[in-house]
Amino acid sequence: MLVNPTPPQKAWLRDSWKRSIQAGLNSRTQPEDHRLPRNEVTERVDQHQTLIQVVEEHAYPLFCQIFSRTDSRLILADTKGIIIKTWGQKRFREKLTEIALDQGVYWDEGLKGTNAIGTAIVEKRPVSVIGGEHFIRHHHFISCTASPIFSPTGELIGVLDVTSEYQAHNDATQVLIQNMVQNIESELLNFIPDAALKIKLGHDSSVLDSGWQGIVVTDKNGQVLAQNAIAASVLANQLQPGDAIESVLDSLALNRVRKTEQFYYQVESVNRHHSNKPSLAKNMPVKSEQQPSCPLHQGDPVVEQAWKQAITVMDKRIGLVISGETGTGKNEFVKALHRQSVLSDNPLISINCGALPKDLIEAELFGYAPGAFTGANPKGFEGRFRQADGGILFLDEIADLPLSAQSRLLHVLQEKVVAPIGATRSYPVDVYVIVASHKNLKEMVAQGEFREDLWYRLEGLSITLPSVRYRQDLEALIRSIFAQHANQQTLSDSLLEKMTHYPWPGNIREIDSTCRLIAALCDIDNIQLTDLPDNIQEKFCSLDGRVTTSVHDLQATLEAKLIQTMQATNGNVSLASRLLGVSRNTIYRKLNKLGIKTTKQQS
Template structure:
């Protein structure tokens, strides 16, 4: 342990380091990352949406102004230390990803050793951890300042943290975090149920709007329902809940229009709680960034545009190649929309038999046709009432079904087969396809009027080969499937990022899942762990690229280099190497001998 830990002013640090050691951590080794599954993370982000909204409204602007141009990030966790939001320099975000300081990862002290987030949680107070004060050696390139955020009832809601790539955080950073936390807690204070009257208290009227004033919230009858710690200190009254404001202030506050009034050395202001001071529960709160990418501008733009319109009764049409993640995009969008409590009903129009698609979508009355159920069938459209109907592969929908769908969109009602009585439905339509609908309209294979109804907003998701975050995405998918602490070797990562991936993310996910299972928990995932059907095109693409770009090398030299790399990646396994290169064992032996390898 460092000598500074033993000094009296660092008692808290000594205790934190001791807890880290007792948790079984080793400062020389990076601890295992505890990372939530994406659906669990989205749920936690939704549960903390009012806290996140307060941070975006009050803390992010201050952070952007004070830390503009620096390698810094503003990080928000929930009450268990799971990162649920982050803002700041995107290039620094990639550096922090190397130590898993990213959304979905838990940074409790027992898991990550001494760090501002985890130690602030453990001690439930403001903490600044600078450089070498971090328990884990690999974390010592950063400095962090963090403060816990409490609800009006005293519940620990989360931690707000500023992390920077610098040796020392100044006293200014400490004051900034404390000010941010105070502003956020005051904002949440004004959102308590039954809160109708707000009373600000201070020693000087100049402080009444400073963010550091005492705040008391009362109901319509004047009884206190919440207050902050500053108010308890200023009024010297520890048990304020339930008391009447008159008794507390020793002044009559029967109207909400009362002006500033001195009360001894105190001044106060009483006013009704304005809706503008709160974050309305009905207002949609979106995550600060799309959880489906790691720095791709096209994905982020599509996400932000979709979030702005998903609650505005505007149909969305999502385009993109097969496997780019259109379905996952819609799932995330549903979880962030006002319809999140309603169903998300997905229909693959291309997978349904042509003669059944209408009954599947629109339902039917009992005994409507031969073979129909005696109870009838509700249909996907009515199942999606109060929610979102996702029509995947919409281009494959028959023209007759297109006509009925158009009626649903126009009239907000559906008429089941064999029934004369329409049923009203409240649904949001999201459609998707990998085909060119403009061409299908021109060929008469898709109704033009339906196309114009569906394309209120057209979003195009990029192919995997076009994405700016390809390497980070590959690493994230690999982490999802790895069976032990494992990294992708540099050579394999180069091959994977250069590959054209005709099946996009779906194909990549399958390949990494199989490769992780075949790796036998090796420390490095290598080319030899990939199934042959993908390893061969990766090698051919690499050999072709070298043949085109090599300077001063002929094709024979390039192929020899590839052969040697494959041989070494397979740790000298002749059978695997020959299989990957598509040559016989005898041919491989002969080529290796020519290269001086026996």
């Protein structure tokens, strides 16, 4: 029988080793891996989007600063010890793959023996497990330090871990990880629904922006919603959720550092411009200096301006019309606006007018009374307008709304009441309506296909989301969308270049489905063009192996090809016309336009 080595001295480690033995593990045998199927990994990543985002913004920079030159990985695990995401040294990741320290694998103490992630979950406190302190021998080459992450209401929501090659950890590592977790927990306070004020506290004014400050978050009436552990300590546990913050502060005036007898404090309004930023992918370039406030782009000025204007008009309840080719992200834009707006706790109802049969659209929008028409739900239907009451109704493809529904819509917008079909009464509704179309509504008005009065009622601000071929952040956009589908894969620079030169007629939708396909088919690092299926390779490459981007570039490519052919044929127009498959006249015309004379013309 194999005997486990001498248990360690530290009591908590001894206990953890004991639990490992009780779980039936043998220190000399590498335990079996328990791995989530790929689709469940994606689901978990989705569920943890906010946490991932906060880690990327508030812990990863510090990790890079301290560990970038060492063989280390930053790891986020969920409450069951399943690894959700990892960041850091790529070559070290490969080494960690040998012990399955990668995405989707359970690092529960009962499955992997004493390890920082699993043991921190059991202990509910930060722990460092250095080299030989790991129960399983195969894990002795690593040192891990992990700290649990708690929600503003004190529930465990995940674990942050730094795993390094054995020698890389020292006594300060645990303090560092705690600092990262502190930053994460403080930032999570901004995500509490109804959070309006953030009060930073400390015994000295210098700590107010240090990452070690106490934080209390209140609603707009100054009622405490949550606080971090430091605030509870600075305030000697005087405050509980629901208490009025003014019981401990003299003033709620914003931004000035103030002092009570016990502590310094500063009141800020909560920054709600956080939700659902696309994840900062591992293979994304370092953040641009100026972080865009719109979560849907990575530095495109047109989208940013559209976003800023939209936020402003929404707050003032001015109408918003969004145009843009199919797939440019109009729906996503509206969802992000909703999340960011004061209406975020109220419904967002989206309806695609083009996708509904014309004779049902009025019933869908305005509802109907029981027995209003044959085939209807016998209980009646309240309709989308009433479902959206207090929130936002997004009417996509509004151009497809039949004229009869247009007049009814105008009536609802003007009177703020909706009368379901066949009903004897009407209902008050307070709905902010946003519309989108990829057809030109103004032209439709001119042609009598869209009611002019409705257009004037809807039109306030008209914004157009740019087609991706015109976006200045295309490369970062592709990287970020790919990262959302990738497991650990990355796109090679040359493939990325091809992708940024492809015109993407289906816009973000096409980028999304292409990236999804590449991530599913190419389970390798640094994916090259030749790793892709033939049809995708073909779409990224033009005939001569160069890439076509826009009409302008296409023109340039054709002209270059013409010049090359003329050179190769020593100016023989007949031969060039046969090689290029165009008439001699076309060649003369093009050469003329380019100011090039044929040998014949020269002589």
